[in-house]
Amino acid sequence: MIGVYQLFLRLVDRLPLPSTKAQQRFALAALLSQALIAVTGSVVRVTGSGLGCPTWPKCFDDSLVPIPQDEVPWWHQAIEFGNRQIAVWIVVTTSIAIVLAVTRARRRREILIYAWIMPLSTFAQGILGGITVLTGLRWWVVGAHMLVSCAMVWLAATLYAKVAEPDDGAEIETAPAGARRLVAGSAVVMALVLTAGMIVTAAGPHAGDRTNPKAIDRLDVSIPLLSLTHGLLVALYVGLLIWAAVLIARGPSSEAVRRRVKIVFVVVAAQSLIGVVQYFTGVPALLVVLHVAGAMSVIAEAAILYRLMSARVVRGSDRTTDKLAA
Template structure:
């Protein structure tokens, strides 16, 4: 009943073109990944508790207040990051309205609704991070969830690009290679999780607004760096092996092209990581590295999406 009312209200909106739906989906990808970058900026500027409570910024106020205990810069950076959540929500809501108004198929609608729902979950995780005093593992979960949203948003984009009239799902590569592509996503998740562990033990605790030090992950950071790098080597090796296999089976050019993009991004990301390690993790490179993680996630999801496409269930008439 409520959904029917929702549909009647949505039907009053202009009918969005396919191009507009694609643009909105791209904006969703950028906002989901972008808020992870701004979160990194919060961390490296030590502004994590610039707003020490949640959902309010300060007790009794949703906006920053002039208190000497918390520097104005830290308040502004953390509050600004919270405001960006509304941009993410608006983008997610816009894509839901667009695909609903266009009466897209069920698969598109499901992925579209995951955007606002996932953003709400992310906001709650952000609140838990603040209320626990920036415990490293809460920050790690918050980041990994952002990357999961980037993956889902990327799949949403490619689902929107497909025609709803095409009913047959066709594999573009043999099933073992598709599974290998899925394994690359799992390995990427391992790389990301290990990266959050490095951050949890590293120098950027995320806050200097309180007297007590933020609890860190009590493992030697060099050990975690080796774990992170070895997982990255495994991920890259799998991608290269997948590339040779795709050429061997004469996979469609689009799959091979997307894989090349992934490998290029991973190599660039590796270079950033090496420079970070050799230069004692400068703050600016942390944000660059987080942006690279989002790019790796989106590019890997794009390869996964290319392994199956929707095609017409019957040959069109040539008459």
């Protein structure tokens, strides 16, 4: 196994040496691709195209690509097949690119681990996506697929933040310890918010397949009750963020942290507005997609904020964390 890895390193060393800025771009591409696949997955769901390709890994039993079918409209096939192609060509490509970049640059071990998680998790997500199709879009499998994407966005955002840090720097606190604990607590609550949102969707009008909606497994629970639970968790999340922001404003905090917490509030406010409008307008498809995109933005910004609060920097300089504050 060691010999295989050494061979891999020798092959990677034939590539140009990427600068830190180039590595950041690769990491950003990996982050955006992880968010993109979640958004396109929501498009599949709200358009009822979940079984546009009714089998996996092929689109049909006897065809890798979509073929004319009376029972499956072509646009459902195109949307589902397109989502699969994004996973294969964009997510996989960006995941491999960041692995090659940080390996060639011989970055520290934690960066290498985060980078390798990208392609490995993408492979796992592909398997889970296949299970989702083969089980007929069971709500809990679809939900798990979505929540894994959320976790991947957090990890990709953390990788993006870590890549900007010097490997030989020192780990220092750049915000009050209490504020960091509150942000960590808010991340736990955010996970509950996302889970509650997933359950609301499982009971909502967007089943994921319109060719045979009666066959789709739906969660038979009161949507108003679920929405209330989701809203209360959002309120708790915002409350923890406000508390953390007060501590950040009053205590010794880096400029990067102060700027990032403002960005987090902006995306959270926009996401909350979309959620409210979505609820009172009957959950239109477009707003569902925007709500998923907003969720990915909140996750990414929160992850970067958390990392910036305890970052690896050159002592006496806030220059590294300021790269992420813009």
